[in-house]
Each structure stands twice: as C-alpha cells, then as structure tokens.
Amino acid sequence: MLPSRIATTIARALTSGCPRAVRRLDAGAMADDPFALFEMWFAEARVSEPNDPEAMALATVGDDGRPSVRIVLLKSVDRDNGFTFHSNSRSRKGREMAGNADVALVLHWKSLRRQVRIEGRVTAATEAESDAYFATRGRQSQLSAWASQQSQPLGSWQELVERQAAMEQRFGDKVARPEHWHGYRVDPRSIEFWSDGAHRLHQRRLFTRSTDGRWSESLLYP
Numbered sequence: 001m002l003p004s005r006i007a008t009t010i011a012r013a014l015t016s017g018c019p020r021a022v023r024r025l026d027a028g029a030m031a032d033d034p035f036a037l038f039e040m041w042f043a044e045a046r047v048s049e050p051n052d053p054e055a056m057a058l059a060t061v062g063d064d065g066r067p068s069v070r071i072v073l074l075k076s077v078d079r080d081n082g083f084t085f086h087s088n089s090r091s092r093k094g095r096e097m098a099g100n101a102d103v104a105l106v107l108h109w110k111s112l113r114r115q116v117r118i119e120g121r122v123t124a125a126t127e128a129e130s131d132a133y134f135a136t137r138g139r140q141s142q143l144s145a146w147a148s149q150q151s152q153p154l155g156s157w158q159e160l161v162e163r164q165a166a167m168e169q170r171f172g173d174k175v176a177r178p179e180h181w182h183g184y185r186v187d188p189r190s191i192e193f194w195s196d197g198a199h200r201l202h203q204r205r206l207f208t209r210s211t212d213g214r215w216s217e218s219l220l221y222p
C-alpha cells in the first residue's frame, strides 16, 4: 500500500491531468521502499501508456549459457510475492527458468520516458494463485492455454485452429487450468529506476536488497 499522503497526491495529480506534480515526488522520496516507488510509476503508466503498461521483457539463460528475451505481462506486484507473470512451464522460457532461476525484467514506459530494471530469482506461484488468475481469463484464452504447445514447432496455422476447436469439444462450462500453465514470481534483489533527463543527464536510482531483507539506495552514472 502507498502511504496515504503520496496516494492522495497521485490521485489529485492524475485527476487534474498534471503528471508533473507526481514527478516532483521522485527526488529522495521513498528511499527505502522501491515497491512504493514502483507502484507510483506504474500508476502513472496505466494512465499515460496507450497500451500494455504491464508489458515487460523477461530475460532467461539456457543451459548453454545463451540468453533469450521476450515480453510477458506483469499481473501483480507486492513486497511479499514480488513481480508475478503467468506462462507455460513447457515453453522455452519455462525450461530455461527450471534450469536457472536467475532472471531479469525490464519495463519501458515510452510515454513517461522511464525504465525499470529488476533482477532476481524466480519461483512458481502457488496453485491457488495460479488457479485464481486462470479463472479470470476468458474462455477462449483458457482453451488456448491447452491448445498451444508454446514454443514448439507448428506445422500450419490450421493445426492450431483445429486444436483449439478440439479443446472446445473437450471441456464443458468450466475449463480447468493446465498444470503446465501457472504463475511465476520474481523475488527481486535489485530494482533500478531510470528517468529521462535533459542533455542525457538521466537519473538512475538503484535499490539493492541485503540478506536481512532491507533495501538500500544508491545512484548510478547515466
């Protein structure tokens, strides 16, 4: 939860269409709480981004040491559970995360000229959390989680259409969540906030978490 003073300021700024009022909170604000700062930036991005403010690049590393990166959607964020997205554990990323839990995320909000970089370790969300999220998806999206063998070679588009139709026949009213489609939580050990400045004098605020769980902040040259 955001401190009420900050939440009120954000609400006022967003309803008055004045994001600059929000930006004034950046400098030195919430120095020990990167989650509060993330929530503040995310709230602004939800207003200003034309689409998918929750889109983030997820980088993983394979057994061969080679990195790969793709977009996934950030579905929830909080101090206890970290940054959560949902995917197929049999996909390329799923296999890579099973072999190496160290991942990196980056969100880029072009409308705000801001970037957030997150590094940490990934774990599977609970069954209950995965079930709850899956239940919110539309029926066709639920069926496609069964129909799509994510990252596997596909012979033709028709093959996918037929698999989707077969799933339509297979399930009644309720579509159960496939065991291989679930949430992933990234528990961050560092979160960096980058904001655009004039003449390339951009601001970089790096938060790192120590072993006792406390966060500390430092600045980086842009």
Ligand SMILES: Cc1cc2nc3c(=O)[nH]c(=O)nc-3n(C[C@H](O)[C@H](O)[C@H](O)COP(=O)(O)O)c2cc1C
Residues within 6 Å of the ligand: 052, 055, 068, 069, 070, 071, 072, 073, 074, 085, 086, 087, 088, 091, 092, 093, 094, 150, 151
């Ligand atoms: C805007 C956007 C959102 C996406 N969201 C997800 C997502 O939440 N989960 C997911 O598995 N794939 C998502 N994808 C597809 C992935 O980028 C990727 O194509 C897919 O997961 C297969 O990746 P992999 O072969 O590296 O495992 C999204 C793609 C875009 C462009």
